[in-house]
Amino acid sequence: MFTFGSLLILRRKYLRKQLLARTMKFSVLQQGPDESRLGNLSELWKDSEKIGDFQTPLCLLYSRAGSIPHLTNEVLQYLNKPIIPVVFPLPSIVGLIEPAKKYGHGIGKFVGLEEYPVYISVQDPVEPAPSGYNDKSGISVWSTGGRVRLNVDQFMAAVESFRPAFYQVLCDSDTPQDSSRKRLTHSVERSLVHLDKCLEKHLRSDKLKNTAVFGSVVGGFSPDARKKSAMQTVLRPVDGFVIDGFHWNNSDLGLLNTFEQMLPILKETVTLLPSDKPRVLHGVLPPDMILEAIKCGIDLFDASYAFAVTERGGALMVPVSIGNSPGNILIKDGLKPLNSHFKYEIDLKNEIYREDFSPILEGCACYTCRQFSKAYIHHLLNTSEMLAFVLLMLHNLHNFLSFFSIIRELISKGELDKLQF
Amino acid sequence: MSATSKHALGFRVIAECSKTKGRTGVLSLPHADVETPVFMPVGTQGTLKGLLPDQLEKLNCHLILGNTYHLGMRPGPEVLEKAGGLHNFMNWKKALLTDSGGFQMVSLLELSEVNEEGVKFVSPYDEREILLSPEKSIEIQNAIGADIIMQLDDVVSSTVSGPRVEEAMHRTIRWLDRCIKSHQKPQKQNIFPIVQGGLDSELRKKCVEELVKRDVPGFAIGGLSGGEAKDMFWSMVHITTDFLPPKKPRYLMGVGFAVDLVVCCALGCDMFDCVFPTRTARFGCALVDSGQINLKNRIFAEDFRPIDEQCTCTTCKRYHRAYLHSIVTKETVACHLVTVHNIAYQMSLMKSIRDSIKSDKFPVFVQEFMLKVYPKKDYPKWVTDALAAVNINLQ
Numbered sequence: 104m105f106t107f108g109s110l111l112i113l114r115r116k117y118l119r120k121q122l123l124a125r126t127m128k129f130s131v132l133q134q135g136p137d138e139s140r141l142g143n144l145s146e147l148w149k150d151s152e153k154i155g156d157f158q159t160p161l162c163l164l165y166s167r168a169g170s171i172p173h174l175t176n177e178v179l180q181y182l183n184k185p186i187i188p189v190v191f192p193l194p195s196i197v198g199l200i201e202p203a204k205k206y207g208h209g210i211g212k213f214v215g216l217e218e219y220p221v222y223i224s225v226q227d228p229v230e231p232a233p234s235g236y237n238d239k240s241g242i243s244v245w246s247t248g249g250r251v252r253l254n255v256d257q258f259m260a261a262v263e264s265f266r267p268a269f270y271q272v273l274c275d276s277d278t279p280q281d282s283s284r285k286r287l288t289h290s291v292e293r294s295l296v297h298l299d300k301c302l303e304k305h306l307r308s309d310k311l312k313n314t315a316v317f318g319s320v321v322g323g324f325s326p327d328a329r330k331k332s333a334m335q336t337v338l339r340p341v342d343g344f345v346i347d348g349f350h351w352n353n354s355d356l357g358l359l360n361t362f363e364q365m366l367p368i369l370k371e372t373v374t375l376l377p378s379d380k381p382r383v384l385h386g387v388l389p390p391d392m393i394l395e396a397i398k399c400g401i402d403l404f405d406a407s408y409a410f411a412v413t414e415r416g417g418a419l420m421v422p423v424s425i426g427n428s429p430g431n432i433l434i435k436d437g438l439k440p441l442n443s444h445f446k447y448e449i450d451l452k453n454e455i456y457r458e459d460f461s462p463i464l465e466g467c468a469c470y471t472c473r474q475f476s477k478a479y480i481h482h483l484l485n486t487s488e489m490l491a492f493v494l495l496m497l498h499n500l501h502n503f504l505s506f507f508s509i510i511r512e513l514i515s516k517g518e519l520d521k522l523q524f
Numbered sequence: 525m526s527a528t529s530k531h532a533l534g535f536r537v538i539a540e541c542s543k544t545k546g547r548t549g550v551l552s553l554p555h556a557d558v559e560t561p562v563f564m565p566v567g568t569q570g571t572l573k574g575l576l577p578d579q580l581e582k583l584n585c586h587l588i589l590g591n592t593y594h595l596g597m598r599p600g601p602e603v604l605e606k607a608g609g610l611h612n613f614m615n616w617k618k619a620l621l622t623d624s625g626g627f628q629m630v631s632l633l634e635l636s637e638v639n640e641e642g643v644k645f646v647s648p649y650d651e652r653e654i655l656l657s658p659e660k661s662i663e664i665q666n667a668i669g670a671d672i673i674m675q676l677d678d679v680v681s682s683t684v685s686g687p688r689v690e691e692a693m694h695r696t697i698r699w700l701d702r703c704i705k706s707h708q709k710p711q712k713q714n715i716f717p718i719v720q721g722g723l724d725s726e727l728r729k730k731c732v733e734e735l736v737k738r739d740v741p742g743f744a745i746g747g748l749s750g751g752e753a754k755d756m757f758w759s760m761v762h763i764t765t766d767f768l769p770p771k772k773p774r775y776l777m778g779v780g781f782a783v784d785l786v787v788c789c790a791l792g793c794d795m796f797d798c799v800f801p802t803r804t805a806r807f808g809c810a811l812v813d814s815g816q817i818n819l820k821n822r823i824f825a826e827d828f829r830p831i832d833e834q835c836t837c838t839t840c841k842r843y844h845r846a847y848l849h850s851i852v853t854k855e856t857v858a859c860h861l862v863t864v865h866n867i868a869y870q871m872s873l874m875k876s877i878r879d880s881i882k883s884d885k886f887p888v889f890v891q892e893f894m895l896k897v898y899p900k901k902d903y904p905k906w907v908t909d910a911l912a913a914v915n916i917n918l919q
Contacts, residue, residue, distance in 0.1 A: 169847060170857040177838040178576060178860070202826050202846045215842040247854060457599070458606055474615045478607065482570065482599045489574035489856050 127269055127315035127342050128155075129381045129402075135514040138373060138400030144381060147188060147220040147268040148313035149211065154220050154268070157187065159381060159402035160393075160514075162507045163222060164189040164500075165410055167229070168247075169196055169214030171500075172410050173492040176215045181470040181497055184504055188220040188268065190385075190405045192227035193261070194244035197251045200261045209266035220268035224345070225319070226276065228385040228407040231353045237275045239293060255300040263308060269315035269342065271383070273297040276348035278323030280361060287328040290348060294321045295335050302339060315342035317383060320376070323348050324361075326368055333375040343381040346372060346401070354387045354411035362392050366399070373400040387411045390421050390447055390506055394522060397510060404507075409499040413492055416484045417448035418463040418477075423505035451495070456481040469501035531741035532671070533714040535560075535773045541886040544914035545765060545792030548881040551773055553671040554712055555611065556586040556619040560773065560794040561877055563780065563870045564589045564621060565802055569598065570614045573802045574860045575867075577616045583837070583867050584875075586618040587671075589797045592664050593628035593656075597649060601667035609669030620670035621797070623777075624661045624718075630679045638678060640695065658702040662715075666708045672775075674744060675703040677718040682750035689722035696720045697734045704738065716775060718746040723756045725763045732767040742773040745793070749778035754906035758787060762913055765792035782811070782873055786893055787907060789877050790886070790914045801870050805862035808852030811869040813896040817845075819862065824849040837868035887916045894918055 126148065133141040145155030164171055166189050171179055191210060196203075203213050211221045226232050226244065236243035241254035253261070258273040274294040278287055298318050305311050318341035322328030336344065349365050373382060383403040384396050393404060412419055449456075449463070462472035463480070471480075471494040483491035513519040534552035541547065551558040565572055565580070568591045572580055580588065590610055599613070607613035610620060629636045629643040636645040642657030658676040665673040676699050678692040700717045707715055717735045721727030735743065745764050748757055761776060768774055773794045779785065780798020788796070801811060808819045810831040817824075817831070830840035831848070839861045851858040880889035890911060894903060901919075908918050 168851050168855050168857075170851065170855060173574075173856050173860075175838070175857050175860050175864070176842055177579065177864070181576070181578075199847075199850055202850070205826050206828055206846065213844075214847050458603055460607060476607075476613075478599070478603065479570075479613055479615070482603070482613075486569045486594075486598055488569055488571045489859060490571040490576070492856060493574060493576065493860070 126313055129343070129379060131378060132158075133515060135398075135517070135519045137398035138370070139397045139514060139519055140378075140400065140402070141511060141514040142381065142402050144402075147315070149217075149220050149268055150209070150266075151313075154186070158511050160397045160507055160510055161187070161403055162504055163187060163403060163405045164219070165228070165406040166191050166214075166216070167195040167227070167410075169199065169210065169216070171216075171496070173413070173489070173496045178493060178497070182500055182504075183470065184501070186218055186220075187504070188222050189216060190228075191221055191223050191265070191267070192230070193223055193225055193253075194227045194230060194232070194246050194251075196223075196265070197244055197246045197253075197261070198248060200264055204260075204264035210264075211266075221265065223262065223265060223267045223270040224385055224405070225271050225274055225347070226352050226385075228352055228387055228405055229354050229411060232277070234277055234279055234350075237277050237293070241297075242273060242275055242277075255297055255304070258297075259301055259304040259308070262305075262314075263310045266310060267314060269317060271317045271319055271345045271347070272301045272341070274319035274321055274345075274347060276319060276321050277350070278321060278348045279350045280324050280364070282323050282325075284325075287323050287325050290321045290323065291328050291332045291335075294319055294332065298336065298339055298341075302341075317341060317343040317345050319345045319347045320372055321348035322372075323350065324364060324368060326371055329368055329372045330375065333372050337376060341380070343383065343403075344376055345383040345385070347385070349386070351386050354407070354414065362395075366395060369396065369401075370399045376400075390503075393506075394510070406500060406503055409503040410496070412448050413495040413499050416450060416452040416491070416495070417499075418451050418480070418495055419448050419499045419502040420464055421447050421502050421506045423464075423467070423502060423509060451477060451480050451491075452484050453481075463498055464502065467498070467502065469498045471495070471498040471501075530710065530739075531714055532710070532712050533741040533773075535742065535771065537771070539882045539884070541790070541881050542884055543887045544790040544890075544916060546790050546877070546881050546886050546914075547792065547794070548878040549773075549794065551587075551794070553587070553619040553714070555617065555671050558587045558619060559878055561785075561789045561874055562587055562795050563785065563874050564795065564797040565867050565870070566591070566797055566799045567614075568799075569594045570610055573806070573863050574856060575863060577614065579864065580616075580867070581618060583864070584871050585867060587795075588616070588618075588620060590620055590622045590668060590670060591625070591628060592622045592661060592668065592674075593625035593632075595622070595668055596625060596664040597647065601664045604669075605667045609667070611669060619672070620668075621672040622665050622668050622670040622674065624674040624676040625656055625664065626661070626676050626679050629656060630681075640698075642676070658699040659706040662703050662706045662708075666713065669709075670713060672714045672716060672742070673707075675700045675715060675717050677720055677746055680720075680722060680747065682723060682747055682752040682756075685722065685724075689724060690727055693720045693722070693727050693731050697731065700735065700738065704740075714741040716740065716742050716744045718744045718777070719764050719768075720747045722747055723752055723760055725760070728760060728764050729767055732764065736769060740772075742775065743768050744775040744777055746777050748776070749784075754904065755909060758791065758906055758910035758913075761788055761791045761793065762910070780870070782813075782870075783894070783897055783907060785870075785873060786877065786890055787910045790890060790911060790916065801866040802863050805866045806853075806859050808848075808858065808862065810848075810862050811866045813893070814899075815897065819845060819848045819852045819858075821849075831862075831865050832869070835865065835868060835872070837865050839865040839868075890916050891918060
């Protein structure tokens with residue numbers, strides 16, 4: 104279905120687009136161990152202003168229904184971190200397509216996050232998407248109101264009304280581990296068809312002239328399907344890649360079991376991608392898996408893990424400083440698992456914190472740790488008070504984002520190998 | 525400061541309305557100076573419904589309420605004592621007020637029994653039988669450490685009449701003496717007695733006469749705002765404030781609707797509390813001068829105006845109704861946003877009242893306010909009557 108001639112036409116058209124493009128820039132600043140790299144993402148466009156630079160590996164903020172979960176814009180500022188792009192999973196904002204179109208200033212301003220560059224992902228890393236609802240003409244996403252079908256036209260109309268800085272192109276990533284060959288073939292081929300159609304619309308859209316496009320590399324757990332998807336996608340003028348289709352949009356532990364099998368495929372897939380473009384991997388990934396994925400060459404992640412931990416009343420305890428400063432765990436010693444399932448968190452619902460008036464993590468600079476005790480958060484969880492989740496979200500986000508800062512610092516010092524779990 | 529030095533409270537009236545009984549002043553408490561009339565949002569379990577203490581301070585809210593019944597159950601007085609009081613536990617630097625726990629006993633628990641000893645109830649958490657006596661209430665409130673604490677009163681529903689009301693009034697006075705006697709921190713915490721007496725003006729008068737014999741820093745007016753007819757409500761408030769000494773603060777319990785607040789300020793009350801503004805926020809209802817708007821309503825789906833264009837709260841400065849419409853009752857963020865606005869609304873209403881009293885324009889303010897609420901001038905009779913009783917003519 105992809106003849107040489109049609110590809111030539113594509114390339115000619117795309118070449119022109121690349122010359123005219125004012126979108127996102129990415130450069131690798133430094134190579135780390137394995138395929139890891141320190142990168143710089145710049146010139147993200149928000150309306151008519153450029154935003155950047157963002158150093159990678161970077162954790163994008165995770166939003167649902169247009170907000171960072173539990174945090175109003177006012178409270179988000181207590182995070183005291185620089186502006187970071189925010190992931191808006193399409194399923195959680197699909198109901199806002201029409202109002203955002205009428206509003207006319209993009210989804211970021213619509214939801215009160217106008218300072219933050221917007222990135223739209225096709226699925227929600229936290230919400231399981233039921234299998235078997237995609238077809239030739241489009242895909243299904245699952246919002247709070249139920250299933251919503253989207254074809255290319257509808258998808259691109261949504262992107263135009265949301266006006267993101269960058270977005271993941273419509274793709275069929277419904278490939279659970281037990282997918283048939285036929286399903287994998289459909290996933291790869293339909294995703295490429297969606298990509299070409301989306302690109303065609305994208306190039307003609309005046310509203311999207313500053314918006315960057317990320318193509319999706321799909322193919323589930325099949326190295327062959329992945330290879331085909333990657334090799335075809337890199338021929339298109341995309342600004343970055345999303346490695347999608349491991350079918351783990353979920354916050355439960357099922358993910359942990361498939362990670363080992365995913366890793367060699369991820370590694371192999373990334374080697375087929377050009378090094379001068381950023382790569383995204385979504386998912387509720389704990390720090391050790393993040394580190395492995397970074398070593399495969401992934402640059403961008405999302406903070407859905409911090410949200411998932413918050414939802415179960417957990418507080419993250421990832422070591423966030425290098426060396427032996429008081430209250431911090433020596434990185435070179437690694438982390439002892441706090442319990443078998445949730446290695447990096449403590450369960451603040453536990454009775455043992457009833458009279459523990461110390462902060463979650465001694466030495467942690469986050470607002471929650473500077474102002475509140477474990478005993479207080481335990482009480483808030485115990486009484487189902489909403490402030491529990493506000494305080495946990497502030498801490499968990501701070502801790503998770505700081506973990507990424509540490510990774511960047513270690514890569515720049517050539518010391519990433521010191522970080523071991 | 526007019527209060528005697530043995531209380532940890534000063535109350536200075538700055539200005540009085542020349543027509544009504546309204547007044548504005550400063551209530552000096554160990555943790556904050558609070559301008560009156562003041563509305564106190566309710567932070568039942570040691571948190572104000574999802575807001576950071578810092579956000580409350582930024583809203584100029586310097587006095588909030590905690591519930592002794594809930595805090596006594598969870599986290600319990602031992603934890604609060606070890607934390608160094610509720611201020612430390614919840615990291616709230618401004619002033620706190622706690623109720624006695626008696627109201628929740630009667631309103632929440634079916635199995636409560638009241639006798640001279642106290643209120644007996646079965647714990648909903650572990651089914652133990654617990655006695656909340658006046659001494660126990662004060663013991664818990666001492667552990668919580670609020671700036672103002674309440675005596676345990678014998679609460680009777682305001683729809684009950686007959687000898688039970690008189691019994692409750694007398695018992696409330698006996699319990700006050702037991703509360704004062706067992707109070708361990710009078711130099712740090714101010715205990716308020718509660719005027720009872722149902723809807724009987726003679727009983728109310730008798731109750732006040734007894735209470736003023738005790739050396740107390742201020743007074744609460746209880747047993748109202750519980751479903752009684754509005755003309756009874758306002759006339760009881762009116763009578764009670766007539767009897768109370770003018771130099772001490774008066775706290776009208778359980779009142780928080782905007783119209784009620786404006787009327788009761790005119791009747792001479794200084795402090796108010798109510799769960800309404802924060803509770804209604806959780807259902808997606810935002811307070812505006814014409815009453816409240818339910819953001820769930822479809823008419824807001826493409827309304828890109830803030831809740832209130834005049835409002836300067838962080839919600840109105842950044843968010844519009846269309847987005848709020850899409851998340852109310854679904855996302856906690858929506859609760860937080862509407863709660864911030866509703867508290868800002870209450871704070872701004874009280875400030876307008878205070879400012880208008882200071883410039884002696886309170887009667888005009890009341891007229892203008894009521895016209896905004898009732899643009900067709902279809903004022904409820906009780907509002908017209910209550911305001912006429914303090915020389916404001918709405919017609």
